[in-house]
Amino acid sequence: MALKLNQSEFEIHRDEQKCISCQVCVRQCSNDVHEYDEDNESIISDNIKCVGCQRCETLCPTGAIRIKQRESEFKYNYNWSPGHLKNIYKQAETGGVILTGMGSDKPYTIYWDHILFNASQVTNPSIDPLREPMEIKTFIGRKPDKIDLYKSSGKNMKNPVFLTNLGPQLEAEIPVLFSAMSYGSISLNAVKSISRAAYEFGTFYNTGEGGLHKDLKKYSESTIVQVASGRFGVDKDYLNSGAAIEIKIGQGAKPGIGGHLPGEKVNYEVSTTRMIPEGADAISPAPHHDIYSIEDLAQLISALKEATEYKKPVGVKVSAVHNIAPIASGIVRAGADFISIDGFRGGTGAAPQVIRDNVGIPIELALASVDIRLREEGIRHNISLLVAGSIRSSSDVIKAIALGADAVYIGTAALLALGCHLCQKCYTSKCNWGIATQDPYLTKRLNPEIGARRLYNLLTAWAHEIKEMLGGAGINAIESLRGNREHLRGIGLSEKELSILGIKHAGEAW
């Protein structure tokens, strides 16, 4: 048992004057940080076990606990950051890959925060969304090249007949969908919260690679079922249970690598949902072994469409990587109805830290370049563009749409609404908030009624804010904002960045 070099990341401050030794903290910590000492009726806390999830701090009835980041963790060194030191110490101890959870927290440029949205003054009036109709409903699916109408002469001229076969569309009440998060990576209660909120609000959630639990079939009209490299839980019934199908090629947090759900998390419920043996590791290969080209992808898309009788849109999810624009173009040509692009700040239940923090590109740049490229190729209307990877607020949503997205996916934001405190320890399966765990003692902590209500509230709030911003800009339908880059201005960005984003700098007029 050699000396461990890593120090605690957090300091637990317990105000003894306020602590009533009620032991709520003791009972709530799955990391056994707090311990009740019967002899002197007090509680002792072990800093080194703390992951900083703040569960105890949140539930402490007297506010006696404060979790603080330890300041003087290591001697200051600009080059050798505490992160480097910690990882080296840990790897020197274990010889393993450093795992982490959630999206990258590294200080790369966040382009959302360098883009400003426009508003109307004098020359075109703004609209009050509380008094006038405001449409944020969004249709996701392939749109036709042109629309054929049959116009009869005479009296019926006013009611033309729609002749074009539109193809399947998803109808979302808000251009915000819940990202793919599998049952397995998150608890059933978390999935229940998300699916119910999507259903009640009139938007969609995504099963991820977890299959569709029987309790969730009632929300099938709000479900996007995912087909990933492991093909877990996929059969004809599954494909037909959702409103749409998404083929997962890659994930923003870990482009190019697969997934691994350890056997201990594969309990009876997970195993039946994923259609794998109980206790068996669920390994999603890095590639789909039947997809080595756009043509292969086209084949899978058409197979899935065939299986679902062309009634459901089929999309493809890819990570935002350097070549994203031509890849997207290929996906459109492969016959997909929507493409989901996951930026490098997107979350994950578990990923090698080295991948998460160093691979991929920001979603803002990927989105802009894809939108521009598809327009240039004249195929933008052939596909709906969904973007993901750290959409944090309604303003991120509106900027994404102005940059060309049809809708956004939110994952981390949804989990935050459910109580996640971004401790990034999802991979330990000890989530004190009952989200990223299958331990029944912990999953109970997330009441899906409350979860669904909170998510519904979040969507309601964002919908209000989106409408306010649209109204301010004199726009009364979200459709009119899509790709409307004139409503965006960059700030503090280089010429190159502005050109990739396709926006003017703040201060530049029409």
Next chain:
Amino acid sequence: MSNILEDNHLKAKYVIIGNSAAGLSCAEGIRSGDKKAKIMILTNEKFDNYSKPLISYFLAGKIDLKNIFFKDHDFYKKHSLTLLKDFNVKKINFRNKEILSWDDKKVIYEKLCIAAGGVPIIPQVELAFLSEKEEPGNNSNDSHIKHGRSGIKSRIISEIDIKNIDGIFTFTTMDDSLKIKKYVTANKIKESVILGGGLIGLKSAESLLSLGIRINIIEMSGRLLPSSFDKTASEIYEKAFRDKKSSVSVNKTIKRVYIKNNKVVAVETGDGKVIYTDMLVIAAGVKPNIDFIDEETEERKNLVFLRGIKTDKYMRTEVRDVFAAGDIVENKNVLKNSIENIAIWPLAVRQGMAAGQNMAGFFKEYSGGFPMNSVEIFDIPGVAIGITNPDNFDKKHLEIITDYNRDLNVYKKIVIFENKIIGVLLIGNIERAGIFSGLITNKVNVGKIKDLLLKDDFGVIQLPAEYKKHLVTGDAVAL
């Protein structure tokens, strides 16, 4: 004469004999169905109502006269009940539906509920009246006492003696309690003998002790509360008595009480030991109060089964329009499947309610009961539920699990027959005792949770799922 008998004041559709738990519960039961008809309650006492079990608390000074009432003062008014106090029933003429009192009052009923409770059992104890010079216990030969050389007058004790001789008391009514209180104060009593270690004996001991009086309990059987306690349970309390400089003598009787100047001076036990005392409480148990039902009559034979009034599941007796409830009743003991008298408060209330509702024309079943009691003496709480001494059960299917923690003075005993709990004895720690009552009542199979029953954290959560569900159905619980 007959005109007077027709007097409205002495005629009622419903008449209840008894103004305690069963009687008043019966009145409530009637009123739940019949809001109008006249209800008349007869009591031989002079109080509005009071809780009989509380007389020991009153004696101990733990409650005052104001709080001994278990029903509000406006109870009679609210339910429009006519209360006839000091009505001492002499006999009931069932054929004419008449109730006669000793002072020649007559009440005519349409429907009657007899809820007259119990009266103390007076054991066959001899009273020896000493002259000024004589001393107790110097008569070596018992056979000479009655006509002895010393010429001591003696006779078997009667109810009249208890009334007339100073220092001898029973302890079942408020009157008893008031008398004892007065006597104890006036004579600065320091020590008392209690004949009987049953519930009344223990309750009176509890209150006398709290008044600073040392106690000698003389119990005929081998332990305190013989019907409920076992030897271990009894010993816990016996030790507590000894610690308070009091004593419990088991397997002992009192054969003689010495009286001098019309006052108790000593008692002599069956084995000839003389105990000097100024006070004797006779607490040898109670029996159904059926003296006013004429022994000669046909009805008496029909009404009385063993020693109380037999009732069916609607609390009806064998006599038409006559119901009964409370400590006077003999009904089903669900654990033994026998008919017997179980004189406890909760059953009196339940029977009274059922009787009342049935009198008012609603069929409300009383499904039987089983004994249970709770005591707390010297801060040691004790609860006995059901059959705690299962002598007549097939040993093959009987299981008794016990846990005795001598350090904490906590004793638990659970009697299981055919995988169902039939009796529970808890001494020292009675937390959650009622869960066991529920398991007994509902005959829940505890085969799978036997090991958990004695654990400190035993609770609803460990109960069989089926029963847990049953427990909560309809009562706003989703478990």
Next chain:
Amino acid sequence: MQGRLGKVKKIFIREEFCIACRLCEIYCQVEHSKSKKILKAFKEEKDLISRVLVEEVGFNSFAIQCRHCSEALCVEACISGAMIKNKNTGIVICDENKCVGCWMCIMACPYGVIKRNISEKKVASKCDLCGDEEYPVCVKNCPNEALQLRDI
């Protein structure tokens, strides 16, 4: 959820959402303390008694308190008239002034939710649905809505 407004309401126990944090017990103790202030109650007062009880076996747990039964066995067993069911609100309340601490109710209650309170005068302590509060404190402070007040 609405306020009480004289309606008959009951606390629903939802086992699947109880997280065994025992905050209900803590707030119940505070509500029934003298000061009704959490720090003062826990630091200065003695023998705080919770009238709600969290039972726990493994990951199963729930908080249980008086069910305010329609045919309350504790009321039936009460020899002092202290335990009374209010016919309008359905609430079963123990009048601690009248209670003599005979424990008949403890013996009768099949839920085992009446407690022996011997801190001063011996009295039976039980849930009073927090009489003057809009919501019982156990319901109000349950972080996971494992306890809910509902109309019946």
